[in-house]
C-alpha cells in the first residue's frame with residue numbers, strides 16, 4: 001500500500017461509515033489520500049491479506065494517520081476532533097455535545113448496522129426489510 005505523510009483513508013463509496021469520516025475530514029479541511037476498498041468486488045477486497053494486516057476487523061473506514069491506523073468511524077472522528085480541534089465539530093456546551101453523541105450513537109449502533117454490507121451478506125432478508133422505505137415514511141427499523 002502507498003506510503004505517504006498525508007493521512008490515508010481506506011474507504012468505499014457506498015459505505016455510510018466511510019461517508020461520515022469523509023465529511024469530518026472535509027469539514028476540518030484535512031488533506032488526505034483515499035484508497036478504495038471495494039466491499040463487493042473480488043468477493044470483498046476488505047478480506048484481502050493486505051487489508052486485514054491493516055484492519056483485522058476487515059471493515060472500512062480505516063484511517064492511517066500520525067503513525068497509527070484507526071477504524072470505527074466515530075473513533076476516527078473523535079481522534080480528528082482531539083488532534084485537530086479547529087474547526088470544531090462538537091458543540092462547546094456539554095448538553096449539546098451529549099445530544100450530538102446521542103444521535104451519532106443511535107446511527108452508528110442502532111440504524112447503520114442493519115443496512116451494512118455485512119448484514120446484507122449475513123441476512124439478505126433482514127437487510128432488504130430494514131432498507132425498504134415504507135409508505136408511512138419510516139425507512140429504518142421496519143417490523
Ligand SMILES: O=C(O)/C=C/C(=O)CC(=O)CC(=O)O
Nearest residue numbers: 015016017059072073116117
Ligand atoms: O466505522 C464504523 O462506524 C462501522 C463500520 C462498519 O460496521 C463497517 C460497515 O458497515 C461498512 C459500511 O457498509 O458502511
